[in-house]
Amino acid sequence: MRIHCFQHISFETPGLITDWARQRGHQLSVTRFDEPAPQLPPLAEVDWLVVLGGAMSVHDDERLAWLAPEKAFIGQAIVAGKTVLGICLGAQLVANALGAAVTQNHLPEIGFYPVRFSEAAQQHPLFAHAGGQATFLHWHGDTFALPTGAEPLGASEACQQQGFVYGTRVVGLQFHPEMTADILEQMIRHDGHELVPGPYVQTAAELRAGMEHLGQSQAFLFGLLDALAHQQEA
Template sequence: MRIHYLQHVPFENPGIILSWAESRKYPVTCTRLFEDDKLPAGEDFDWLVIMGGPMNIYEEETYPWLIKEKEFIKTAISENKLILGLCLGAQLIADVIGGKVVKNQYSEIGWFPVTFTKEAMALPQFSHFPPNPVVFEWHGDTFTDLPKESMLIATNEACRNQAFAYGKRVYGFQFHLENTRQIITDLIENCRDEMVPGTYIQSVSEILAGKRFIDQNNQWMLQLLDKLENLQND
């Protein structure tokens, strides 16, 4: 199985997903859009992972590669690839399937609980999650008005739409289960200007104290990847 990921900034990579792929000896390739890398042909990958980033999906004038990226994601969906979008990645998926991406009432930065829906918990892909896991958030936008083929996976008070499934092979998560300690440290260093006082914005010390949650978040991601691997092989 060949995994390809789309990277928007140098400091946000797939984290624990890369470790999982390495343990399986799956080949991994990358398009660094911020370096204007070439996108692969559809026959060159099986899984697509779309990373986060501080830009917004509607900033095409500032980041013109967003235009070709959206077309690439749309094509990958039509080719029945297994796709996992994380934060900005989830918002990009939502946009290309006909949803809307708008500024959320609150920005979320830090460790917060989400609630998995009953419909999601009934699916084998998500049955290993507790009902209210504490996860890592870093976003100001959200996705809304998803098509009827979508299922809401998780929600919380700060942001109703935390995760969704589109059919059986496309998944978008507003939160980050993939982050390593280094990625979180780099996010703080590179995006500190977003950490203004807010209802759902934690301080640097609160975020660093929450690093105890990382191993559990990573374990949930590893279990999810195992289950998606079985789905890929069915």
């Protein structure tokens, strides 16, 4: 299977998705939008599209010349019936491609916080492994409305839309299940200025302590990716 990732920030790599692809024997390629002249792949050569996070906004088209073409490609991938997974900014871009509004969340959410999964999600074949609640890393200031026709994944105290599933092959996750300790250290180093004290903003020390939840994130992610792969084969 051919998995292609859209990466927006040098240190926000596919993380655990790379480990899963390697273990399952799948190909993984990346478009780096943080590098000069990023190239989009031919859609016909992509089975899965994974859209990663980043500090920019869905609405930064005038500032970022590659953003409009990226949005168009995401929409084309959905229409073509590709498996599409969006994470954090990626989820906002997928929601935007499905016609949903992306706006500022009422409060920033940065840290390890629990997500309560909806009844619909717990009954969906992609999330049957998830249980009722799990703790993940969050690092975002924006949020999205639920796209028309999508089922809500769940909510946290700080954010009512923590994800969605659209049909059986399109998923958006506001949180970061792909996270590794190395990526988080880079985020703290480069984006630590965003750790302004607030009700749902943890300190760097709390973020490092929260790494104990990364095993739970991996179990969730690998279960989701395995379920998506089963859908691809069906």
